Amino acid sequence: MxxxxxxxxxPPGLVRHLGLSGRLFLITVAFVAAxxxxxxxxxxxxxxxxxxxxxxxxxxxxxxxxxxSPGSVVSDELAHRLLDGVGARAIAVRDxxxxxxxxxxxxxxxxxxMVDLRSVSAMExxxxxxxxxxxxxxxxxxxxxxxxxxxxxxxxxMDEAPLRAAIVEFSIRLLVSSLIVAAAAAGLVFVVLHYxxxxxxxxxxxxxxxxxxxxxxxxRIITPSRRTDEIGLAETALxxxxxxxxxxxxxxxxxxxLGLSVSKINHELRNMLAGAQLLGDRLKDTTDPTVQRxxxxxxxxxxxxxxxxxxxxxxxxxxxHVPLRRPVTLAPMFRDLSDxxxxxxxxxxxxxxxVAPDLQVFADPEQLSRALANLVRNAVEALxxxxxxxxxxxxxxxxxxxxxxxxxxxLVADNGPGLxxxxxxxxxxxxxxxxxxxxxxLGLAIASELVRLNGGTLSLDPEGPGTCFxxxxxxxxxxx
Numbered sequence: 001m002x003x004x005x006x007x008x009x010x011p012p013g014l015v016r017h018l019g020l021s022g023r024l025f026l027i028t029v030a031f032v033a034a035x036x037x038x039x040x041x042x043x044x045x046x047x048x049x050x051x052x053x054x055x056x057x058x059x060x061x062x063x064x065x066x067x068x069s070p071g072s073v074v075s076d077e078l079a080h081r082l083l084d085g086v087g088a089r090a091i092a093v094r095d096x097x098x099x100x101x102x103x104x105x106x107x108x109x110x111x112x113x114m115v116d117l118r119s120v121s122a123m124e125x126x127x128x129x130x131x132x133x134x135x136x137x138x139x140x141x142x143x144x145x146x147x148x149x150x151x152x153x154x155x156x157x158m159d160e161a162p163l164r165a166a167i168v169e170f171s172i173r174l175l176v177s178s179l180i181v182a183a184a185a186a187g188l189v190f191v192v193l194h195y196x197x198x199x200x201x202x203x204x205x206x207x208x209x210x211x212x213x214x215x216x217x218x219x220r221i222i223t224p225s226r227r228t229d230e231i232g233l234a235e236t237a238l239x240x241x242x243x244x245x246x247x248x249x250x251x252x253x254x255x256x257x258l259g260l261s262v263s264k265i266n267h268e269l270r271n272m273l274a275g276a277q278l279l280g281d282r283l284k285d286t287t288d289p290t291v292q293r294x295x296x297x298x299x300x301x302x303x304x305x306x307x308x309x310x311x312x313x314x315x316x317x318x319x320x321h322v323p324l325r326r327p328v329t330l331a332p333m334f335r336d337l338s339d340x341x342x343x344x345x346x347x348x349x350x351x352x353x354x355v356a357p358d359l360q361v362f363a364d365p366e367q368l369s370r371a372l373a374n375l376v377r378n379a380v381e382a383l384x385x386x387x388x389x390x391x392x393x394x395x396x397x398x399x400x401x402x403x404x405x406x407x408x409x410x411l412v413a414d415n416g417p418g419l420x421x422x423x424x425x426x427x428x429x430x431x432x433x434x435x436x437x438x439x440x441x442l443g444l445a446i447a448s449e450l451v452r453l454n455g456g457t458l459s460l461d462p463e464g465p466g467t468c469f470x471x472x473x474x475x476x477x478x479x480x
Contacts, residue, residue, distance in 0.1 A: 394412075
C-alpha cells in the first residue's frame, strides 16, 4: 500500500501521532518525489549528451582556428590553449578524405568508451550517463559528432572527470529544484485536500463524538452544509440519523419513566382492585335482584382490570427466559383456552377449537399457552362490546397449510368488525397497538415476543371478515 510505505519511513513515535492530514502530506510528498525521480533519469542522460555536444561544437571552432592558420600549423602554446578551451586531449576533424589531428601528447591506443552523437539511442544515453556518474573510467573517452562549416566529422579525446563533475553539479541543482517543486506541490495539494476533504471529515468525526456524549441534545445534531458531493450526502444522512435517534431515545426515555410510574401505580391499584373484587364476590349472596344482575358484570370488570395491571407489571419486568422447546400436543392446550384466557363462564362469547387429537408442535408449552391466551383474551374483550348476534372466537391448528411441510399454523379468528387502521399501524408495539379505548396494547406485544422466542412468527391475516392472527411455528430441527 502506498500509504503504509510512506508512513513507515517516519519515526515510530511520529507515525503513532500522525492524523489524516499528516499522512496525506507524507503520501503527497512521496508521490511527487517518485515523479521527480522518473524525470531525473532522462534529464541526466539528456544533459550528458548536451554537454558532449557543446564540446564537439567547441572542438569544431578550434579546428577552424587551426585551419585558418598559415599552413594549418599552430604553435604549442596556441594548441594548449585550444585544447584546454575544449577540455580535450586531442581533436580530430575529417574533411572529405582528409583527416587532421590537433594534439600535443601522444594519443592512447585504447579508450574507456566511445560516444557517437550521430546515432545514440535513449537507452544507450541512460546507460552511459549512469556509468559516468557511478563508475567513471581512468582512461579517456572518445566522442564523435557531426561536423559543420566544411567538416564532415569531428572527434575529441577527453577525460571523463570533467563530465562527471558537470553531471554531479547538474544533479545537485536538479535535486534542489525538485525538492522545492515537490514541497510546493505537496503543500498546495495538502492545503486543497485539507480544506476540501480533511476538515469536513474532521467535522463529521467531532460531531459524532459529541453526539455520542449527549445523543438527546438538540444542539448536537449536525447542520448539513450546502455541498452536493459525497461529504454533503454523508452530512445529510448523518443529520437524519441523529435526528431520528435523538427522537427515538427521548421517546424511549419517556416510556421508561412512564413505565416505572405505571408499574408503581399498577402495583397499588392491583391490591385495591383485589379488595374490591372480594367485596364484589360477597354481593352475589344478596337477594336484591338489581344487585344480582349487576354483580357478575362488576366482578368481570374488576377481573379484567386486575389482569391489565398484571400484564403491565409482567411486561415491565426482566426479559423472557430462554424457551424450553419440546413436542407439545395442542388438543389439551386448546381445551383449556377458556381458563387460560380468563374468560368468565357466563360470557356470551363462544370459543371454538379445531385441531387434530395427535397434532403436536415443537415449542415451550408455557410460553405458547401465554401467547394463545393473550390472543384469545384480546378477541373476547373486543367481541364483548360488539353487536354480532353470535360472537365467537375460532382457534384452528394445521400442519403445513402453505407455511412449509413441517410447520404448524395456528389461526385465532373472531367474527367481529375487525381492527381499525390506527391499530394496524402499530399492532405489536407496546402501549400503541390497542384497538380498544382504554386498552394497554400489551397483549399482542407479549404474544409476538413469546412466539418469536420459539422461532415462529405472529402476523395479522388480512383474509376473511373479522380479525385473524396467524402463528407459524417451525417443526423440530433435525438432530445431529
